[in-house]
Structures are given as C-alpha cells and as structure tokens.
Amino acid sequence: MRITVCTKRDLPGCVALNHLLPGLAAHRVQVLMSEVDRAGEHQVPELARLKRFERDVPNRALFERLDALEAPPGPLLSFGHLARRYGLTCRSVREINKGDGLRLLRGFGPDLIISVRFSLIFRDEVLSLPRLGILNVHPGELPRYAGLFSPFWSLLEGRESIGCTVHWIDRGIDTGPVIGFGRLPVDPGRSLVWHVAHTYPQGVAALLDVLPGVLAGRTVPGLRQDGRQRRYRSLPGGQDFAAFRERGLHLVAPGDHRELLGPFTSAPAPLVDGRGRGATAESVALAQVRR
Secondary structure, X not given: OEEEEEEEOOHHHHHHHHHHHHHHOOOEEEEEEEOOOOHHHHOOHHXXXXXXXXXXXXXXXXXXXXXXXXXXXXXXXXXXXXXXXXXXXXXXXXXXXXXXXXXXXXXXXXXXXXXXXXXXXXXXXXXXXXXXXEEEEEOOOOOOOEEOOHHHHHHHOOOOEEEEEEEEOOOOOOOOOEEEEEEEXXXXXXXXXXXXXXXXXXXXXXXXXXXXXXXXXXOOOXXXXXXXXXXXXXXXXXXXXXXXXHOOOOOOOHHHHHHHHHHHOOOOOXXXXXXXXXXXXXXXXXXXXXX
16 A cells, blocks of 8 residues: 655654554555745744754754664654665655645555645645545644644643544545544643644554554544534734743743653764764754753
C-alpha cells in the first residue's frame, strides 16, 4: 500500500513521525513536510518564541547536526535518520494543491494520505487523489476545538485533558467524520510546548488502531460531528497570551527543554560548535533556545 504522510518540519511533527512510521513499516511511504510561516509568527512575540523553540532551533541547531552523524544517538530520530531507517524520503513543500507538492503527490500515487500537523489545507485537486481518502490527526477535541492552536485554547479554558481527534478530511476545515480519539491529561506543571508534543502521539495511537480496517477497505464507523457544538479557533493574540500568563501557564518552560530535546541525544555524540569547540547536539540546541 502507498501512504503519503503530511506533517510539519518542526519538533512536534518529528515526534509524531517517530510514533507513526513504525506502524507503517509494511507499506511504501512518502513524507511531505510543510515549511509555512504565518504572518502572526513575525508580529506577535509569543508566537515568534514558539516558532523559535518548535521549528527554528530543532531544524537549524539540532536536526542538521544529528543528520550528519552515522547513527542516531538517542531513541528519537531526526528527520534524516527516520528517512534512512524506513527507506523513504522526507521532502519539504510550501504548497500542496499546486506546484511541487501536487507534483510529488501525483508522482507517488498514494492510496491513502495521513495528515499530522501539516498546516496546509487540502483542496479538491488533492482530495480526489487517494482512493481511500485523507485522514487527519487534529490536536483538539472536535467539534469544540476546531481550527488553530487547540492545545493552547484547551489549557486557557482550564480543561483537564486535551483531546486528539482522528477524522476524515472533507471539503470543510476540521469537519469530517470522526473515527478515532486520544486524550492527554493536562499536567499543570508543564508548558504549552510540552503538551503539544505529547498530544500528537495520543492521536497517532488512535489512528494506528483503526488503520488496518481502513487499509483493508472495511467500513470504519465514523461519527458525524455535531455542528451545534463547533467552535473554530484562530491564532491567539496579545490579549489571549496575557490571559494565558495570568492563569499561571507557560509557553516554554526551561524544565521541559531536556525532556523534549533530550530523547534525540540521550547518548550525546561529540560535535563541534561554531567556534570550533567540542559540543553536543543537545547543548548547542539548548544554548540557541536560551538566547
């Protein structure tokens, strides 16, 4: 079976792939990664900080250095080492309904597309490609937390857990039938980025539970979403982040750094930093985060 996995080239996307790809080892897999900046990430300081921790630092200060190593030093693999272990290619795309993204999809001819943190909307041109359809792992409880930044809104509203919904993609946004669900208990002592990185594996586990039936062509019961409960969320702004802080919540906590980045380098391999001195991938990455 040919399966295209669409994710984001960032830390939570890489964590999700580490959980997903072992379950797809029997299939031919293509990985497409979005690298899209939202305008708010350059205008709102809090969004810029999240982008730095989740995307800029892992990609530039950690994953590139790990990819250069012959063997992965930790239990979690960088994008490059994932590609080597599972015999696939990880390609970055900036659009999916035209250009290189659409060309890569057509050339591969997927039977199924799995979207996990992709950040790009699939239009008719792509929706009609895979014969089995497109599944999405959404990091929020649908239909109540449709849209963007669902873990943030869940924490801000004092929820005891963050849902992660597996649903079919249709022509709407986060509107398709639900076929699986995972849940992450909220840990008040942890930051937003910790919750985001740990929410996706819950949804991936739920997806892998139903995937055999999907690939076998069996009817997988889907629950139609109740539109009356739907709330679509957008990117938070300055006032939302102020309210987040007032609740005693944190976007990035120093104590989370080692837990999120450490599994990639749990047996640190010697590297050389920009000044020619000995370093480890983890120490370089953490230094970049703290600047």
